Amino acid sequence: MKSIILNSQQINDKIKRIAFQIIEHNFEEKSIVMLGISGQGFELAKRLKSILTTESDIEVLLEELIVDKKNPYNSEVELSLENKELENKSILLIDDVLNSGKTMMFGLNRVLNIPVKRIASVVLVNRAHKRFPIEADFVGTSLATTLQDHIHVSLNANEEIAYLE
Numbered sequence: 001m002k003s004i005i006l007n008s009q010q011i012n013d014k015i016k017r018i019a020f021q022i023i024e025h026n027f028e029e030k031s032i033v034m035l036g037i038s039g040q041g042f043e044l045a046k047r048l049k050s051i052l053t054t055e056s057d058i059e060v061l062l063e064e065l066i067v068d069k070k071n072p073y074n075s076e077v078e079l080s081l082e083n084k085e086l087e088n089k090s091i092l093l094i095d096d097v098l099n100s101g102k103t104m105m106f107g108l109n110r111v112l113n114i115p116v117k118r119i120a121s122v123v124l125v126n127r128a129h130k131r132f133p134i135e136a137d138f139v140g141t142s143l144a145t146t147l148q149d150h151i152h153v154s155l156n157a158n159e160e161i162a163y164l165e
Contacts, residue, residue: 091120
């Protein structure tokens with residue numbers, strides 16, 4: 001049975017709030033790099049970038065960070081940017097749901113050997129079942145669930161919803 005966590009209006013309100021928090025947190029930055037984790041994380045990053053470029057003078061570089069969420073141990077995390085393009089930059093690592101922390105950890109691992117200025121994490125939904133030491137810096141909503149529950153987020157143009165199943 002589906003239980004709606006966020007409807008379309010609530011999702012848009014959360015994204016706007018997160019965007020303004022990012023602007024406030026990075027007001028001294030001329031540019032930031034947004035790394036959206038493939039799938040709904042990248043969709044969230046695109047929406048955040050749209051608001052940031054409209055509401056601030058911060059230059060935003062958006063890239064997709066490709067992580068095999070089902071089998072991250074046996075595949076390489078892909079990013080089209082060269083390491084030099086990330087040096088001394090403020091990085092935002094973005095995903096739709098922070099569940100166990102595994103996907104975010106693998107994404108983070110891709111940039112840990114680069115001397116960046118700062119790394120922050122952004123999620124639309126934060127769960128309370130971490131297996132990895134990852135916390136979100138910018139969160140749309142936090143939710144305590146059982147281990148059997150699954151959170152699904154859709155940020156498609158024809159369906160914007162977050163629900164618990």
